[in-house]
Amino acid sequence: MLSNYAFPHDDPFVLTRWHSFRRVARMWGWGAALGLAVIVLGGCTPRPDSLTVAMALLPGELASYREIVADFERDSGLRVVIVPQQYPDIRRALAAEAAAGKGTLDLVELDVYSLAPAAKQVSILDTANFAGEVGALEPETVRAGTIDGLRFLPHRVSWQALVYDHSVLGAPPATWADVLAIARAHPGKIGFKGALYEGLTCDVLPFVWSAGGTGAVLDDAGAHAAFRFFAELAPYVDPRSAVFKEATIAEAMARGELVMHLNWPFVMSLYASEDLAPERFRAAPLPNGPAGRATVLGGGYVAIPTNAPHRDDAVALVRFLLSKPTQERFARELGWFSARRDIPFGGGAPLLDGYAEMSREVRPRPERADYPEISRQWQRAFRRVVFDGVSPQQALDEGQATLDQAASARGAAG
Amino acid sequence: MKRRGIVLLAFAIAGVNLVPLWLVVKQALTPERESFAWPPTWVPHELTLSNFSGAAEAVPLAQGLGLSVGVAVATVISTLALSLPAAWLAARREEVGSRLDGVVVAARLFPTIAIAVPLAVIFVGLGLYNDSSGAGLWLAHTLLGVPFAFLILRAAFRGVPAELEDAAQLDGASPWMTFVRVSLPLVRPSLGAAAMLVFLVSWDEFAYALLLQVTHRTLPPLLFYLSAFGYPGLSSAVAVLMLVPAVVILLLLEPALRSGVLAGSGR
């Protein structure tokens, strides 16, 4: 019998010969008592006059963010419990609370990409409460947050730039040709965020746009030009790009395993906190393609969940977060970009110059109902060309064919 | 000489096994920049305790610790409460025992992900998903703990002669009193071992913790995220916190492990 093998000495008295048991039992008792004490202390649930907010903050950002929100706590007498998490996790928590019909979260931050699917799970904001804030924001960003009424307000906006190793490269590449030259000189040290997820699409679209493509179809001339460029780069791309995401690619660069990659502004604050920037790592605009340059609009929007326990207090917090002084501090202390028109990009921090320079080149993702499917096909096509050696023509044609097929299937079903 | 070779080999293996432990402690005690150094350093050049406070600033460490301990202690209690009576019965009635065995082994062998994904969906409906007190995670960890506790305790009860219990009952003790006064004290050592093992199972558990809790995290996912975000020092500081109970329990359980009683508990 299995358990006989699992317990070769099926003899419980073996343990009774274990003389130190008394000591063990006592320690165990103390451990349990300590554990219970911790539960009692830790289990003290947030007081009723506290707000729970879930924000996509990085480990390095939490302390500064807390300090900024402390001003709100002082003025309002409310305590703000900040739960730092990643966007997909916040989305799950929000969806779970909506499904359960009860909630603990008073405010959530979501990425631009997930606003539409999350719309039903957050309340419609009363525009009268936010007249001043909405007036100061880029109208484009407000439009993105309006789905059957104003539901999301831009907490911060964000886009990618090129992060490069200044100590190795000296100057950043200005054109695609420069990128190729650097790749040849440093084989295996060019990285992409090539895991199968939305982040890869954010690395692909800038190149498609820079070659004149629309990003909504895989088979226009721009897409082909961009993917021919990827195919040329492929031999010099770090193979671990197949699994890199924002954080892992940043870590590989910190270890000196890469000389350049595309990333969001957080990585510059990360490197600064590790004394790796600006001496070593710097940010530069993305290189120019045949049709100029471009980068994807990203960022975090705040919203009040439908089951938020303290809605009015949450409204007050949103107004605080979007106010000019707070957004200025975000820019200065966290390096975040503001959607307010009265705040300069990057707060004048030289660390983020490369990002500020890209501010005029930011574009939203294709606004189409089947965008998630298009995004997946970009990801697949990139991986097939760069990691599997498939020709750009074939990868793009097959990707587009899959999209067309799905569209006609939907048409037939609808 | 052959014998010298064997002894050297044994020490070499032990030495290699100590390397990961040493590196965790080293990274926890040196500044972040040193952990990124190339070539890497094997002994700390600069000592600091700032990673511990840094980790507490970067992630909700105190809540994570409280949740980890709370879920683990609750899991120990619920697991033992479920396993004790069943294990006694299985030891006394072979025909019941072999059937229970089958159920328990099935629980032990079923893939975690195949339970965690649907359980998350079920918990969403019940309001137990991402529960701030970790109630859902506790229920899942109990499922993990039961096979260990059941098998250990059944083996222990088998070693208690049935005649002892019969004698007590002849003297007029109720079945309940017999269990509490006669059987239970005799299996106390195994009970302690099972409790510690189940505590560790819950304390180390990663997959359920990753899927069932998203904003109220226990220590293992917090450590995973700190590490994935490229903070070797901060994540090592959390690792040291996690190590302490694990190593203490290992040292306490070492005699029991040697006797083979816990072998096969394969967590």
Add this chain to the structure above:
Amino acid sequence: MRAWFLAVPLVVYLAVFLVFPVGEAVRLAFTDSVSGTFPSLESFRTIADDGLFWRALRVNLALPLLAVALELVAGLGLALLFAERLPARRLLRAAVLLPFALPEIVFLTILRSILTPRGYLSGALVGLGAQPVDLLAPGTFASFVSVALVDAWRTTPLVFLILLGALVAIPGEIGQAARVDGASAWRRFWHVTLPLLRPAIVAAVLLRGLDALRIFAAPLVLTGVEGMPVLSTYAFHQWSDYGDDGAAAAASVVLAVVCVLASVPLLRRRITA
């Protein structure tokens, strides 16, 4: 005496927490995640169209073979080593058990920083005048071996304990009789010790093999989902990167079926034993 009620709480608990999730997994897997129709094979079509799923399936079948083989050799070697007289025995044994005692996530994160191209291992190699190595490069055989090796390193202590228990249970006279007959050490091991260890070896292989089939944290932490995918991490990827509960459930149903098929020999042993 109606003592059976003592087992009721346990059985009810296990039934609720095994039967309900399994039922729900099947329902999710056969539900179209977009339209909500049931039954539908849409989720299985999604994963069958995904090259990553097939890679995950292949790796998931191959990885346990290598991992268990490594564990068996290492565990047997260690057991034979510890059957000898050794100085500082307790200390050595604690050191051997250590990888198993470290929380899995702690062991894996530190192993990742050892094996990364500019990690401690490459550092040591460069110090010895060799070239740095990348043992975690996605999709390579090296990373496959690395994942198996790391998992084997962590779980060898278990196999070691099972085999050591069986080894010390072998009566000393058997070995002595063989020695008197003039058998060489190798022949004694092959013809006397190994056959006596057979039941314990089979038990260890079955137990560990089934554990290795549902391996999750090691490939996830060391290589990421796409580097060396297995069914568990593939399901997690569908769940967390694409939010596709149906595809995640479909992949985990496939894994569950693989596990159930693999456990048939184990159950058969229980019946014949």
